[in-house]
Amino acid sequence: MRDTAEPGEAYLLYHSIGQYSGKATDLKRGMDAFCDSWAACDDGQWGFVLGQRQRFIDLWRGIVNAPEDTMTTTENVTSGLASIIGALPDKYLKGKQVLVAEDCFPSLHFLLTGLAPRLGFTLRTVPLRQGATWVEDEDFIDAWTPEVGLALLTWVSSTSSHRCDLERLVAHGREMGSVIGTDITQAAGLLPYDVHAPEVDFTLSTSLKWMCGTPGAGVIYVSPRLIPECHPDLRGWFSQDNPFSWGLDAFEFATGIRRFDHGTPASVPAVASLPALEWYNRQDHAAILSHNRELSAILLDGFDDLNLRLASPRDPDQRGGSLMVTLPDKLPGADVVSGLRDAGIHADSRSQTLRMSPGVVTTRAGVEQTLETLASITG
Template sequence: MSTSPKTGDAYLLYHSIGQYEGKKDDMAAGLADFCDVWGAANGDQWGDVLGKRQEFIDLWAELIHAPKGTVTTTESVTTGLMSVIGALPEGTLRGKRVLVAEDGFPSLHFLLTGLAKRFEFTLTTVPIRQGGNWVEAEDIISEWDETVAVALLTWVSSTSSHRLDIPQLVAHGREMGTIIGVDLTQAAGLLPYDVTAPKVDFALSTSLKWMCGTPGAGMIYMDHDLLLRCEPELRGWFSQDNPFSWDLDKFKFADDARRLDSGTPSSVSALASLPAMRWRMAQDSDKIAAHNRKLTGLLQEGLEDMGLILASPTNPDERGGSLMVNLPDSLPAAEVVAALREQAIFMDNRSQILRMSPGVLTTEDGVIRTLKALREIVQPAESRTAVATL
């Protein structure tokens, strides 16, 4: 007697939007609480809302081992990077280079391309080798000399799941005197990360993906030594130690990450993500990572057995929590994704690359079901190709 698949058993989209059991109810309760507070005619709103925003900040700091006063909120990783660039000491970038890799998130590249003329820097994009799927660490190092003022490293690539050797790259960057930032987005909440070991100058992330939060709930970490040298262009009453200091001639930046704030902080996204943050910090991190590692191992074995070529490192120690695979041109990836969706199997694609990321809801049975469905799509196509060539 067959049984229906468990809801979420083949949910493989943790590289996009993370889910966990009870998320909907947690979010509904959190937002209902916000509505109760914000809709009460009593003047008590800000104490509650700003307190919960601070809890969100504190939980992020705990996750990435950030010292007190070095984390604040931002709308997205892109706006966070804009805040960092606009805060750097005058002349930091002038006549220098900013270094990024081709497999970094495109939105950040778009931003830096637009800022290069204004801040008078040259943007250097390290390319993916011909036939490769990610940028190699040695290629980044080969482009990284004393002319690089800022290097933005992508810890885990969203298109290949390749994981950079951050300690190796930071060690090189320190010798070059570079300000070093890391985009943590594609593995934060799944793999452990410590912004102090090795010490980086800033880090950015969102509360989506493995963090299971909502859009608009980004975070900026900045090392305290750099913070004190920064005077952000984007500033406002919340950039001060006391936001209610309204003497127009006595503006003074806070001596911590609050100086990266500006006007009245956008708090709803942080409050909506707070239940997921609380859930995540209550979990066994090793157990979550081991579950992902087991399921990506099953996926890898099945995909390779079908003759499909991975677009991710074959060594699990060299990747994040996702597995990417190249589909032949005879199988339009978007059509494959749509066909699998009809069977309650959820993944996505970038061009001809399928992206699969199993998380806490995903089960071993769900992965087996995914592989079976994918095999039925791939192998008949192979058979048709073989017949056509006879």
């Protein structure tokens, strides 16, 4: 076994930051174009920057099959959810329940906990079963009653890679009459996703992970059926169809998704992520998924050989692109991650949950070395 893996071949952090060959060159080229435009002593800056931002939005629309005028940018999934929750009329929230799973992204739970008393809803969190690492769809459905005004579905969990059955859950939610939202962050760009199949009311994501983008480049989709009912608390000149309508008593929300904009758009994250989305748009997406599944199968067999407890579904159709294992208490997660890093292998942990996600730069040799190194660390 080599002492260390070659750069990138044992990169297993696609659940955090996605990489691809040539990313640095693409990113520099994109940012150089931004710098050249923004620093030019002319009047072309906003035309360039807002055009790049719109290209970013349009590429995202293609990824999730969203109609025109239904997607815009947001800093992250938390700010996106805050914008949508704050825009909904009282009939969906006041005196109602908002339903989430215990294995949702914690930041969203923190937000909802704070919003509940102000907006008059009760936050109901579907718990993990004893000893489980993900919330079962059956338990979520059992908790989903007509009292639920809004349900937030985590498509793929960041702590187990469990993939919920969206079709089944959304069908139940329609029967309950709830607003249905999805957080697709952990699988967007790896697994196919369509806002119409099944039809949801809103979707949140970042561009960081399988999309290989940058921080701050989040997106929100809102169904054209729901947009007219939404009146965001956070609004500004860009919330209007005509941002240059500056009559102080003449504010009027845009008819489409623009009503979820507010002040001057923070466009740099979208501009910085655009090269990665352009790269992704040129790829064979089925091949990317196949590569992930092939390397994941090798990891899974290796985890079994090492007697490590799997914290993800064994069936690939029930998980995203990551595999998690629960480390024994005698092996602190941070120490295991540090030992892997010393060998040129990049993974991470959440407490005793070791997380690994092979992507396009990861190789079979890198995965095999990961397992050999992990065997030496675990003894």
